[in-house]
Amino acid sequence: MELKIIASDIGFGEGPVWHPDGFLCFSDVVNNQILKIENGKVEVLLQKSGLKTDPQPYHNDQIGANGLVIDKEGNLLMCQHGEHAIARLTKDGQVEKLVDSYQGKRLNSPNDLCLGPEGEIIFSDPPYGLKGQELLPELAQPHAGVYKWQNGTLELLILDMEFPNGVCFSHDYKYMFVGTNKAEERGIRKYKYDNGVLSDMEIFVDENADGIKMDKKGNLYLATMQGIKVISPEAEVIRKIETPSMATNLCLHEPYMYITTENVVYEYFLPNLAL
Template sequence: MKDGIIIYQQQAGNLFRQKTSAKRLATGFQFAEGPLWHPGGYLLFSDVKANRIFQLFLSGVIHVLRERSGSQYVCGKYLSEMIGSNGLALDNEGDLVFCQHANHSIAKLNKHKDVFKLCTSYNGRPFNSPNDLVIKSDGGIYFTDPPYGLQGEILRPEIFQPHAGIYQFQDNQLSLLSTDFNYPNGICFSADERYLFVGSNHPDEKMIMKYLMSSKGIVLSKQVFASVNADGIKTDAFNNLYAATDKGVLILSPEGKELALIPLSEPATNLAFGGPEKNLLFITTYHSIYSVEMNMVIHDLLPARRNPLPLTRTQLYG
């Protein structure tokens, strides 16, 4: 135990600053997800049930930055209550790219406050409910499409996709990479982008998969990285993998060995690195946002994304 952090391997203690623990920054949300540190100096995140994107400053100031972030509708015949946006990312132009459950889309918000859909369907049928995404340094968008946004959280192949896929969208071309999962969820790359990781938090699907990728985004090989449930996932500069779990954030070594646990009082849903010194780990749970001070500079603020024009409140409202 180190100041509230449970250490399983001694070397894991070096990951954290002295006397650190999870600090709650904000609470009162319905289902927080998709945290993203913006270089403008704030955290963006989704509230999937509330159908909103929020902006949180480290001072504690919070703005609702976009209403109806996942759908213009409050309900739908085939939709669950999880209708909002989910995963968020910045592309190489500094524009916000996000998953929309009820719109069955990957959408983009540019600096001219225009929102448009990048992709909405595969083989002529709408996506289920795009959940999480990661953008590679070459601009490729990789995302998961489980049925969590559909009624009963089950596939409806007569209307939507017959599988819960993992996709690549690059140069306006959509490719199905894998149908290994029934409930694919969190997705991230290793620091060198050679490996793509995908996890599932469904109790009947306890695994994080590791895919060896070609430079063009083709799956060359795959293996089970760890037999654990995970919602959102991220890697750090040393290729340790951080997994949002029901107990908090579980940290795994590059070999899949358990290193440490950041315990939380409610299930973690996702996480992101960032902060003014690029050494904070932000964690979303069902109802709250937390931060933890790390002892490293994080890798995933890529050079092309470090200085996008900051999105203003007006621009995000659209």
């Protein structure tokens, strides 16, 4: 199997997701765009995806949207670094901000997100989009976190991670996984998930990762510095797909896996996916 380049010359690729209308979306975090790939052609889907105004001194160069997901209505949900927000791109092209603060202070820079069984949005909020990639408690949150947003209410679920990153559920929604790509807090966390309540945290596998996804067989796909690692339900590495540069995220759309790296998006033929 070979990696096929389907987009290049990207500032910083992230958040690939397959759109139900039949194309791939992904973020260019540095160039503040969401792009689409349809019939082999790369086009801009949304300009100023993560910040509508000029960057401020507390921003770094990663001001665009990051993680993406499609909701059940077909809207594109996005993590906006520059706006410190979770927002929704509706099917008619309108951008609607859903949430940008917690307890009266801005979020840091929402990074990745996934949907729970009732449509709740789970998202990570590390300081990757802030100056120096450090917390700025005078401006935003005094901590990183993982949150649940549902019906207009934001709830802090995880407080004890410095750089929470990729988030995903098992297909039965009984478990939630959270990754980090910082070596000092290595380990993919696994939690029991019951009606928005987390319990029984364990380190599922001793790995770092950026984006993470799970198939119906319970295999966990990790975007890592070396490429994609596939982890079995028994927490064993069962496959490695090396990429020339760091893999930032992935999405699974049978029979392909789409991989974003810093400057390139790849398509990889992966038959017998259990999606």
